[in-house]
Amino acid sequence: MDIQAAKYIGAGLATIAFVGSGVGIGVVFGNYISGALRNPGAAQTQYTNLLLGFALCEAQGLFGLMIALILMFT
Amino acid sequence: MAANPMEQFEIKPLIPIQLGGYDVSFTNQSMWMVIVVGALSLFFVLATWRRSLVPSRAQSMTELSYEFVAGMLNMTAGEEGLKFFPFIFTIFFFVAGSNFFGLIPGSFTVTSQIAVTFALTAVIILTVIITGFIKHGIRFLKLFVPKAPIAMLPLLVPLEIISFCTRPMSLSVRLFANMLAGHTMLKVMAGFVIALGGAGGILSVASIAPMALIVAVTALEILVAFLQAYVFAILSCIYLSEALHLHDH
Numbered sequence: 001m002d003i004q005a006a007k008y009i010g011a012g013l014a015t016i017a018f019v020g021s022g023v024g025i026g027v028v029f030g031n032y033i034s035g036a037l038r039n040p041g042a043a044q045t046q047y048t049n050l051l052l053g054f055a056l057c058e059a060q061g062l063f064g065l066m067i068a069l070i071l072m073f074t
Numbered sequence: 075m076a077a078n079p080m081e082q083f084e085i086k087p088l089i090p091i092q093l094g095g096y097d098v099s100f101t102n103q104s105m106w107m108v109i110v111v112g113a114l115s116l117f118f119v120l121a122t123w124r125r126s127l128v129p130s131r132a133q134s135m136t137e138l139s140y141e142f143v144a145g146m147l148n149m150t151a152g153e154e155g156l157k158f159f160p161f162i163f164t165i166f167f168f169v170a171g172s173n174f175f176g177l178i179p180g181s182f183t184v185t186s187q188i189a190v191t192f193a194l195t196a197v198i199i200l201t202v203i204i205t206g207f208i209k210h211g212i213r214f215l216k217l218f219v220p221k222a223p224i225a226m227l228p229l230l231v232p233l234e235i236i237s238f239c240t241r242p243m244s245l246s247v248r249l250f251a252n253m254l255a256g257h258t259m260l261k262v263m264a265g266f267v268i269a270l271g272g273a274g275g276i277l278s279v280a281s282i283a284p285m286a287l288i289v290a291v292t293a294l295e296i297l298v299a300f301l302q303a304y305v306f307a308i309l310s311c312i313y314l315s316e317a318l319h320l321h322d323h
Contacts, residue, residue, distance in 0.1 A: 048149070048308065055305035059244060062251035069254075073080075 011071040017064020024057030079261035083186055083254070103190070106182045110171040139167070146308055151315035158314055161201065165194065166307035173253065173299035177292065185302075186253040188246060195246040198310045206317035216320055245309055252302050256295045263288050 032050045036043035087099035121132035129137060143163045147155045169185060176183025184190050206214035218234040219227065263284050270281035 048146075051301060052305060052308060055248065055301060058252070059248035062255060063247060065255055066247060066251050 007071045011068040014064045014068040014071065017067075018061040021057055021061025021064075024060065025054055028053040028057055079258045079265065082182070082257060082261060085187070102182050103184060103187060106172070106175065106184050107190075110168065110175050110184060113175075114167055114171045139163075143307070146304075147311050150308060150311040151318060154318050155311065155315055158201075162307055162310060162314075165198070165310060166303055169194070169249065169306050170300060170303035173303055174296075176253065176257065177295060177299060183253050183257055185249055186257060188250045191246040191250045192242070194306075195242045198245070198313065199242045202313045202317045205314065209318060210320065214317070214320070217316060241313065245306065249302050249306050252298060256291075256298055260288060260291060260295065263291065 028050065032043075032046065035046070085101045085103050087097075087101050088105060089100040091098050091100060117132070118136055121130075121136040124130075125133065140163075143166055144156065144159060147159055147162055151158070172184035172190075175181055176186065203214075206217065210216075218231055218238065220230055220234060222230055266284040267281050267288070270284065271278050
């Protein structure tokens with residue numbers, strides 16, 4: 001197989017990382033909302049942790065993007 | 075064919091300077107860093123120039139930002155962490171400023187360069203390590219030994235060390251990749267608008283759909299720009315807090 005073609009296939013495969021990132025973000029926000037509906041008083045205090053969890057999940061997907069970019073442009 | 079979406083991240087030398095065999099040119103990136111730092115300093119100096127008990131609009135914005143960062147630091151690192159307030163405040167506003175300035179069409183996003191974010195992260199991690207060793211001496215290494223049964227330690231200590239060593243990478247790559255992905259997405263969608271608009275007839279009218287999408291994504295990017303600056307600052311606070319308190323808090 002041509003090396004360039006293999007790189008493009010690899011870059012496409014690397015974007016599968018976003019599956020995990022999407023599941024993670026869904027879990028973070030879903031659990032936050034179900035927790036907030038049970039105890040709305042405590043919801044505001046956990047807002048920082050919500051954003052932190054969201055950013056950490058999103059970053060995992062972006063590592064996959066970075067690998068895709070490395071494969072595409074090197 | 076639309077322009078390459080990666081073209082916006084190209085670094086172009088504005089004033090070429092060679093120093094001892096190294097290329098230290100004044101680039102468009104340096105220019106935007108100067109603009110960001112200049113604009114932020116100018117705002118904070120002017121807003122607090124004439125202080126009054128009943129604050130003006132600019133002064134209350136400055137006070138709000140002070141209280142925001144001080145509250146964040148107090149919440150994560152406690153009273154002791156407030157010694158690092160100027161450091162965290164500078165980092166937060168530099169990152170937030172560069173993210174927001176990058177959203178101006180035609181500008182350059184400073185934080186979309188891994189060189190910039192990694193340099194910021196290196197400063198943070200070095201501060202954490204030096205603070206830990208000054209405060210605790212060699213006991214700082216207890217950071218790698220969690221409270222656990224002795225039998226688990228051979229497994230946990232290497233994990234803690236790996237997690238500590240990957241922090242600089244994850245902190246810098248998170249900010250850089252978020253900015254890069256967002257701006258690339260905007261440019262790709264702008265390419266759709268141009269391609270559809272140039273097609274003629276009913277397709278030109280349809281180009282309004284990707285245009286509306288760009289507006290929505292730009293709004294999302296404004297949220298992401300703030301959120302990433304916030305996450306960057308709060309993770310620095312958490313790392314500092316670990317160095318200050320080790321595991322006992």
